[in-house]
Amino acid sequence: MGLRATLDFLLYDWLQVEALNGRERFADHSRETFDAVLDTCERIARDKYAPFNRTVDTEEPRFDGEKVILPACTHAARLAYAESGMLSAAQDYAIGGMQLPYTLESAANSFFAAASVSIGSNMLTSGNASALMAHGSAMQKKVFALNEFNGRWAGTMCLSEPQAGSSLSDIATRATLDGEGAQTDALGPRYRLKGNKMWISAGDHELTENIVHLVLAKIPGPDGQPVPGVKGISLFIVPKQLVDSEGALTGERNDVALAGLNHKLGWRGTTNTLLNFGEGKYPVRGAAGAIGYLVGEPGRGLQCMFHMMNEARISIGMAATMLGLAGYYASLDYARNRPQGRPMGAGGKDATQPQVRIIEHADVKRMLLAQKSYGEGALALNLYCARLVDEQHTAGPQAADEARLLLEVLTPIAKSWPSEFCLEANSLAIQIHGGYGYTRDFQVEQYWRDNRLNMIHEGTHGIQAMDLLGRKVLMEKGRGLQLLVARIQASIQAAEAAPLLVVEAGALAAALRQALAATEAAWSTGQPGEALANAVPYMQALGHVVLAWMWLDVARAALRADAALPANAGRLAAARYFFRYELPKIGAWLEVVSRRDMTCALMDEAGF
Amino acid sequence: MGLRATLDFLLYDWLQVEALNGRERFADHSRETFDAVLDTCERIARDKYAPFNRTVDTEEPRFDGEKVILPACTHAARLAYAESGMLSAAQDYAIGGMQLPYTLESAANSFFAAASVSIGSNMLTSGNASALMAHGSAMQKKVFALNEFNGRWAGTMCLSEPQAGSSLSDIATRATLDGEGAQTDALGPRYRLKGNKMWISAGDHELTENIVHLVLAKIPGPDGQPVPGVKGISLFIVPKQLVDSEGALTGERNDVALAGLNHKLGWRGTTNTLLNFGEGKYPVRGAAGAIGYLVGEPGRGLQCMFHMMNEARISIGMAATMLGLAGYYASLDYARNRPQGRPMGAGGKDATQPQVRIIEHADVKRMLLAQKSYGEGALALNLYCARLVDEQHTAGPQAADEARLLLEVLTPIAKSWPSEFCLEANSLAIQIHGGYGYTRDFQVEQYWRDNRLNMIHEGTHGIQAMDLLGRKVLMEKGRGLQLLVARIQASIQAAEAAPLLVVEAGALAAALRQALAATEAAWSTGQPGEALANAVPYMQALGHVVLAWMWLDVARAALRADAALPANAGRLAAARYFFRYELPKIGAWLEVVSRRDMTCALMDEAGF
Structure with a gap:
């Protein structure tokens, strides 16, 4: 089956997304409007993305000293995407959005990822604008978010630094108030930023007339020292080109300088950059530092970003x-x-x-x-x-x-x-x-x-695993995990009624018990060092259990539809494959978790 | 530990290769001569290979229409390797070899693979020459093999064709006797070859004055038709430049033409080519076809190659x-x-x-x-x-x-x-x-x-797996597998005596029983289609059992040496890791083998 047929089945037959139209926000939508969005995206992806997937791999972004050069196809693909309205697909009608369910937005965007994953970095732009819609001032929404949603400007997220990748509490970028009138700037409290940001995707290019950087930085405390840990982190809008409160470019280049392009193994259609903020390459308004506008409260930057x-x-x-x-x-x-x-x-x-x-x-x-x-x-x-x-x-x-x-x-x-x-x-x-x-x-x-x-x-994988076993399965007294278990059990019960799935239902029930027992065993001593020593194998195992659940549920939908159709017979075969070839792998992963195996954690460095 | 320390431990402490010096062929060798070879190769790899690993990746081979251009470092690396004598390391003193044990040759060559795996294609040259030493005439050995061993010429193996990759019985390259005097040519029965060979590593370059291609081709039977299957395949020497019986170039270019360079994901230091034999680009001696000399008996080409x-x-x-x-x-x-x-x-x-x-x-x-x-x-x-x-x-x-x-x-x-x-x-x-x-x-x-x-x-992996489960574990009434089992059991018994390894010894014994039971279950119906449906999972599982055996035995050697040394403590930890994190994975693999699971084999194509 092709992608579209698979999406149609999952969206309509399995997830029954049409039911969302019963909700007020989506009341104007119907299967027809959903299909129209899918059609449009499928077409743009086929015409403007797929033919150029190898081009963006071989014609890597390069910097001529002034500008970042990208192949023409990248410009064309971005334009087509922006014109489709997908940048604001999920936004309110009032600001020009489509009020599309996120499920549909996500499904529609999948065509672009399949056609050429790295041409577009649109997700960054709409994500950036969405964060501003949630945490920005009315003026910040109007000036920055709306100009991102309408495709005029692009957006980035600037979190990592060369010395602080996974460890954001260690960022060294500093923000200080920008002298007189700084607190009353129409665009938000105005700061001067100084620091280096690493791994910034779409950090510089000429695809749009401006780039809206969302930057994490620390405001020094009363003692002039930055607050240690994540509590000291604030969020700033730092536009590449300065703008006025009408969103017009003032003609002043902000002090955000491209310090280097990363040359990557893949994903080459998107620039990945090292950016210098406020290092003096583009001095602006007679003082040092890149101009940035505080978003939300000081010290709440990470929460805003995590939105x-x-x-x-x-x-x-x-x-x-x-x-x-x-x-x-x-x-x-x-x-x-x-x-x-x-x-x-x-x-x-x-x-x-x-x-x-x-x-x-x-x-x-x-x-x-x-x-x-x-x-x-x-x-x-x-x-x-x-x-x-x-x-x-x-x-x-x-x-x-x-x-x-x-x-x-x-x-x-x-x-x-x-x-x-x-x-x-x-x-x-x-x-x-x-x-x-x-x-x-x-x-x-x-x-x-x-x-x-x-x-x-x-x-990274390691970070996700710590998040899962160290935080998510524990939070709110384990209620999240309990909710997951209840949903999986509901699927098991429903599947037990189908003779073709009764073996798989039993296998999933057993696997779930195994995973829960391992979760408990991991934390039975209350020592994070012991529980988390095997967080990645735990995540692999729980992931396989969740995927088996998905397949059980999808297989049930295939049986409900018409098991004799080749497409549905294929889904049933893929489900069977997963249960027979994949799910049994959890045994090895959970064994080390349950035993709180410390072979790795206690390994003496001298022995490597 | 670095590579040298690991090699030293495995060669001398574990495999006790010094004992080989007790054999007549290696009587002149000693740990000193072995070490000298390792030292030389380590040095050449460090100086001539490692610094250029990225160079050969970025300066891919290219064809200017006449010649294949390789970076200068490739020429230098090849020269250093040839001068080291490693091309004939395992050969007799009588023909200029070192009579080095293959174990040492293999260990010494590992330095080059670690430093830059694709600069050299020396293995092809020495392998080609070794095949000629085993199957060629005295004149073929003298003219071709010796000039490969001494570094003057390079060698290739030409098996695959565009339409016949894994399936050699389908090769279409034809060889016909080259008219008058063909049967009495000093260099061997002379044929004319016509056909295309694909995936030929080091198939064309200017690193050496000549290239000795070993080519598989079919001689038509009396009815003018090629014999079907592998029985019709013969082996030929097809030099790029024709030579006389003294090994001097005659100045005639043979009709072997570069039809294209493959552009690869990696391993870019070695050219990989499509070669046309006898298509008329370099007409030679007034007749059509590339000139080739039969090696061994007609119809025995694959056996010669498999040598x-x-x-x-x-x-x-x-x-x-x-x-x-x-x-x-x-x-x-x-x-x-x-x-x-x-x-x-x-x-x-x-x-x-x-x-x-x-x-x-x-x-x-x-x-x-x-x-x-x-x-x-x-x-x-x-x-x-x-x-x-x-x-x-x-x-x-x-x-x-x-x-x-x-x-x-x-x-x-x-x-x-x-x-x-x-x-x-x-x-x-x-x-x-x-x-x-x-x-x-x-x-x-x-x-x-x-x-x-x-x-x-x-x-490929799939071919290796069919070879293992479909041929090797069955051959000679399963005697090969029995020999392997006996060796593994001997290691288990020896390890049981070591308190630190008794758990691992028991785990390996259980894993071995599981693997043997699965082997039997796979073949219990006598149907190759059922037995081999899960040949790859079988190979993965038996591979893990064999690796666990290796680690048990290496750990025992580490205990024998000095378990308190960091290097040996590290080996014990790696062994423990393998037994705890890896060996349990065989359960999932062997389950489908034992059940002769036909989920994949019976999958209906329409369901994909």
Whole structure:
């Protein structure tokens, strides 16, 4: 099945997103308007993204000393995206948005990720603007957010620094009040920022007339020293070009300088930059430092930034998923057309038979089914999480609160699981292509390179795992985990009624018990050092349990629809594959968690 | 520990290679001569290979229409290697060789693979010449093999064709007798070849004055048709430049034309080519076809080629292993020097503490220990196999025969296991580097790209798995597998005596029983289609059992030496890691094998 058919099934048959139209916010929508958005995005992705995926890989961004040069196709793709209105798809009609459910926005954006994951960095722009809608002043919304939503300007998130990657409490960028009138600037309290920001995606380019940087920095306390830890962090708007309160460029370049482009393994369509703030390359208004406007309260910068974190992490999971599916489709196509080898007869290969297409070999089918189970399973999980975002925003208070808490638990999995297993899917896609897959004449090697980023950015695998086992399963007295368990159990009960799924339902129930017992054993001594020593294997195992749940539920929807249709038979086969080949892997992962195995944690450095 | 210390321990403390000096062939050798070879190779690899690893990645081979251009460092590296005598290290003194044990040759070559895996393609040259020593005429040995061993010429293996990759029985290259005097040519029966060969490594270059291609082709039968299947395949020497019986170039260019360079994901230091034989680009001696000389009997080409296959496959396993270890050393170095984050206290991270180096975080230690267990374990296996090659060549008849048979069973594992798990090690090395690992400023991303080839060339993972479960564990009534079991059981018994290893010994015994039961269950219906449906999971599981055996045995050697030394404590920790985190994974793999799960094999194509 192609992507569109899979999305249609998951959205309408499984998640029943049409039901959202019963809510006031989405009352004007219908399956027709949803489909129209999907059609538009599918078309733009096919015409403006897919043909240029290799171009953006080979024509890497470069800096000529003044400007960052990107290929023409990147400009065209951005323009088409901005004109589609997708930047403000989820926003209110009042500000020009479509009031589209997040689930649909997410599904529609998946076409772009599958076609060329790195051409666009639109998620950063709409995420940046959304954060301002939540935490900015009325003026900041009008001047900055709206000009991002309408496509005039682009946005970034500036968190990491060369010496502070995963460890944000150690950022060294400083913000001090900008003298007279600083507190009463129409655009917000005005500061001067000084520092270096690393790994800034889309940090400099000429795609838009301005770039709105959202920058984390520390305001020194009364003693002139920065407040240690995350409590000292505030959030600032630092535009590349200064603007007035009407949103017009004043003609003054702010002191934000490109210090270097990172040369990456993949994901090359998006610039990734080291930016210097306030180092004097573009002195502005007679004082030192880049001009920035405080967003929200001082010291609450990280909270403001984390507002957009769940959605950003789901987006990363979705990007990883779509790369996985792109490789699946490419290798499926190759396997259907490449003749090689003979069928397996009772006595082995039969050389008198004509060659078969490689899709007829059991091991090639195994590699295809693995990719399908990873990719479509991950897509189900990401759409499920997107649906929870809609619940959180538009359901009644109790359902919204449950959705919020479930999202807390599921987000680290929705981000990390596709990053790991859809990368593995891409490796299988290369393998199916044989030697051809190792050449740059086929796309699969690029998918694999592009996908390797996803275990790193927006919080590494290790960070996600600590978040999951160290915070999310414990928070609110474990209520998030309990909610998850209740949902999984409901799916199990529903599936037990289907004779075709009763074995899988039992297997999931057993796996869930195993995972819960391991969670308890991990924390049984109350020592974080012992509980978290195996946080990553724990996340891998709980991820597999969650994916098995997704597959059980998707399989049930396939049975409800029409199990005899090839597409649904394929879904049932992928579910069976996951239960038979994948779910049993949790045993090895949970063993070390349950035992609080300290082999790694206690390893003496001298022995490496 | 660095590579040299690990090699020294495995060679001398574990494998006790000094004992080989008791054999007549190696009687002139001693630990001193072995060390001298290791020293030389370590030095050349450090000076001529390592500094240029990135250069050969960025300055990819290119064809100017006449010649293939390679960077100067490639010429220098090749010259240094040829001058070291390593091309003929294992050959007789009589023809200028060193009569070095293969184990030492293999260990010494590992330095080059770790420093820059793709600069050299020397293994192809010495492998080609060795095949001629085994199957060529006296004149072919003198003219071709000796000029390869002395570094004057290079060699290739030309097996695959665009339409026949894994499926050699389908090659279409034809060879017909070259008219008058063809049967009496001093260089061997002279044929004219016509056909295309794909994926030919080092297929064209200017590194040497001549290239000796060993080409598989089919001689038409009396009816003018090629004999179907592998029985029709013969082996030919096809030199790029024609030579006389003194080995002097005649000045005639043979009709071997470069049709294209493959542009690869990695391993870019070696050209990979599509070659046209006899298509008329370089017409020679007034007739059509490239001139080639038959090696051995007609129809025995594949047997001649397979002569070198075990050693070639062990070399691939070794290359994968060294890339794994190169990434391990790089990420260990990074982890020792990069400060980030805080130590884990009883109440979680403590922000008042100074930052620690990332090697102090449990999850980073886990990723390092995983790499160590994969890389050093794979090195042990590859050296063990190399030692068996020496047994096969120089032990008494019974021991030699046992070694031959053990090698048959172990070779698919020695090739495939490092290709898969040392690739995973490279991914962990990237992960430890965080965002920096995703840039081309560090070497780890290149190791990962280079290593991806190893699951593909010299027989894909799928081919190795069919070979293992479909042929090797069955051959000679299962005697090879029985020999392996006996050796593993001997190690278990020896380890049971060591209190520190008794748990691991028991775990390996249980794992071995599980693997044997699965082998039997797979074949219990006698249907290859059922037995081999899960050949790859079987190979992964048996591979893990073999690696656990290696680690048990290496750990025992570490205890024998001095368990208190940091290096040996590290080996014990890596062994423990493998038994606790890795060996339990075999359960999931063997489950589908034992059940003869047909989920994949029976998948209907329409459902994908």
